Amino acid sequence: MRLLPSLLISLSLAFAPLAAHAEEETASPPAALDEKTVEAIMARAVDEVIRPGYRDFHASAGRLTAAMNTLCGEASAPAFDAARGAFTDTIKAWSRIEIVRVGPVIEKNRFERILFYPDRKSTGLKQVQATLASGDEKDTDVDYVATKSVAIQGLGALEYILHGTGAETLTQEKSGFRCRYGAAVAGNIESIAAGLVDIWEKPDGIQAAWKHPGPDNPEFRxxxxxxxxxxxxxxxxxxxxxxxxxxxxxxxxxxxxxxxxxxxxxxxxxxxxxxxxxxxxxxxxxxxxxxxxxxxxxxxxxxxxxxxxxxxxxxxxxxxxxxxxxxxxxxxxxxxxxxxxxxxxxxxxxxxxxxxxxxxxxxxxxxx
Missing domain, CATH: 1.20.120 (Four Helix Bundle (Hemerythrin (Met), subunit A))
Structure with missing residues (x-):
């Protein structure tokens, strides 16, 4: 605890020069943006941040699906810990790229299907609990899960499966319904991530539109x-x-x-x-x-x-x-x-x- 005051003081000092937002100075109007510089900036954003971000998310979601399938087959404490670890890794990968709330991710409810939040009325919680209580085998199928409410097919649903009430049963029953439903949710997240990668990797698609603004460009004129x-x-x-x-x-x-x-x-x-x-x-x-x-x-x-x-x-x-x-x-x-x-x-x-x-x-x- 002795380190805590020092940490806060250090952080405060780091922020101190920026704390007071200075009044804007009177300046001449800014020059028009240089189009070649803009294209270079957009190319770096797409090729070095956005595309790799979705690829990382997809790869992480794939490891999560594999970890969930292993857990279902073993129902062991190590497999349970590994699945939880893979879930955290996927949260990290998604959270780095979820800042991009424009483009393909907001089409076809992709964003909400991955992350339904905030959930102010606990809609997701109620629906996930109802799904677990029903034990309907259709909910263990990836394709079927993808057709259901956005509130029960993404990271929020999987968090409850792995960390909510009753999660301990995942180590007690091989191929149990809760685990297989969780594996289907993970597979659904992986599938959505794969779709985003495919869209962004097409050289004549969204990446080209972002990198080359112009009068005939459907994204940026x-x-x-x-x-x-x-x-x-x-x-x-x-x-x-x-x-x-x-x-x-x-x-x-x-x-x-x-x-x-x-x-x-x-x-x-x-x-x-x-x-x-x-x-x-x-x-x-x-x-x-x-x-x-x-x-x-x-x-x-x-x-x-x-x-x-x-x-x-x-x-x-x-x-x-x-x-x-x-x-x-x-x-x-x-x-x-x-x-x-x-x-x-x-x-x-x-x-x-x-x-x-x-x-x-x-x-x-x-x-x-």
């Missing part, structure tokens, strides 16, 4: 539209961390730890950390800051400093969300994340977007 979309991923990604990952359980005077994502498996801050990793990777690797004029280059360093500070803080918070909201020292760290994600949104939206001329009449924060 100009470089400005493409960069606006890329910046929107960053801004909305941070907003999601703040609004749907942190404030959803930690807002007001009465925290609600059981509304946190992945609280049963202790993966709340694992997921948040991976979200932040995905955001930093996209920001740094795409090179979107290359578009900044010389007098605004410091904006990129400020954004990176904020991201680095958040990435240093998030993994140190107690994995047990209930304990994290009850412990003053842990609450301080959560409050720090909330404060700095708000600042990061301003840096991205106002400072970076403003310097690129993308915020006039457009507010990423409002989702317009």
């Amino acid at each position: 100009t470089g400005g539209e493409a960069i606006t979309a890329l910046l929107g991923i960053l801004v909305h990604g941070v907003e999601t961390v703040r609004d749907q990952r942190l404030e959803i359980f930690y807002k007001g005077t009465q925290p609600k730890p059981r509304t946190a994502i992945y609280w049963r498996s202790g993966n709340t801050f694992v997921s948040i950390t991976a979200n932040l990793e995905g955001l930093k990777t996209l920001f740094d690797t795409s090179g979107i800051s290359d578009l900044l004029p010389a007098e605004k280059k410091s904006v990129a360093g400020e954004i990176d400093t904020l991201l680095d500070g958040l990435l240093a803080a998030a993994p140190t918070i107690d994995a047990d969300v209930a304990k994290s909201v009850e412990t003053p020292a842990e609450r301080q760290k959560i409050e720090l994340l909330l404060a700095e994600t708000r600042d990061l949104i301003l840096r991205l939206n106002d400072d970076l977007g403003g310097a690129l001329g993308l915020t006039a009449g457009f507010s990423f924060s409002d989702g317009d």
